[in-house]
Amino acid sequence: MVQDDYVIVSRDPNVLVKDGKDLKSAVPPRSIATPASAPVSMLPSVKDVLRNAKSRGGKKGLTPVSTWLAIDIDETSSTNSALTTVLGVPPSSAVDFSSWAAVYDEYKAEEFKFVFKETMSGTPSDNGQLAVLAYDPLNNTALGSTAGGADHSIHMLWGQNFATSSAAAIPSNVTKHGLMTFAAKIPRGVAFTSSTELEGMWVPTSVGVSFGYIKPYVEGLGSGATSNLRGILYIKTRFRSRG
Numbered sequence: 637m638v639q640d641d642y643v644i645v646s647r648d649p650n651v652l653v654k655d656g657k658d659l660k661s662a663v664p665p666r667s668i669a670t671p672a673s674a675p676v677s678m679l680p681s682v683k684d685v686l687r688n689a690k691s692r693g694g695k696k697g698l699t700p701v702s703t704w705l706a707i708d709i710d711e712t713s714s715t716n717s718a719l720t721t722v723l724g725v726p727p728s729s730a731v732d733f734s735s736w737a738a739v740y741d742e743y744k745a746e747e748f749k750f751v752f753k754e755t756m757s758g759t760p761s762d763n764g765q766l767a768v769l770a771y772d773p774l775n776n777t778a779l780g781s782t783a784g785g786a787d788h789s790i791h792m793l794w795g796q797n798f799a800t801s802s803a804a805a806i807p808s809n810v811t812k813h814g815l816m817t818f819a820a821k822i823p824r825g826v827a828f829t830s831s832t833e834l835e836g837m838w839v840p841t842s843v844g845v846s847f848g849y850i851k852p853y854v855e856g857l858g859s860g861a862t863s864n865l866r867g868i869l870y871i872k873t874r875f876r877s878r879g
């Protein structure tokens with residue numbers, strides 16, 4: 637739930653965003669208010685986990701743990717062209733992944749939260765264009781149109797609010813932070829490496845995989861302008877040790 641640009645975080649396990657609508661987050665242990673620009677993590681650090689495991693008898697004392705990992709996203713279109721690409725959902729690309737992989741044997745992604753802004757540069761000749769983000773758990777083919785993204789069951793559609801021949805942050809009227817959020821749960825059994833599906837949800841920490849794909853499509857702004865999609869992809873990742 638969004639109130640005054642803040643997300644109310646509770647124990648409710650609902651999906652963060654479904655079909656473009658902001659819902660409740662599910663990060664324990666208590667209800668708190670946090671800026672909508674990032675997920676809240678009340679989860680232990682690697683040091684906390686190792687400290688607790690040591691008191692329980694070394695690696696055998698490790699219990700499964702979930703944590704948020706972050707990946708930087710920065711995509712720009714060509715002039716007078718649509719911005720279309722495919723973003724993976726790979727926990728192994730996060731900076732902190734190696735620290736967790738050194739402790740645990742297996743991992744899986746549980747959900748993602750993409751916090752982003754869209755901006756343009758140059759002078760647009762077209763206005764009133766649309767943009768979409770779609771999550772596809774199976775296919776890594778880029779979108780060919782806005783309607784193609786809207787056809788996905790999990791997608792987010794927005795309009796580019798600017799006047800012709802002007803340059804402004806898009807969308808400037810969504811929140812005072814200028815950010816939007818696209819998020820969803822990861823379906824069971826989804827994990828890909830080199831476009832090959834792996835069996836089961838758990839993946840060895842020695843293997844980098846993508847848990848589905850996020851597909852943006854931002855319609856072209858006309859001659860003389862480009863679009864940029866900038867944000868952070870947060871992936872809630874669960875680790876476990878086989879002992």
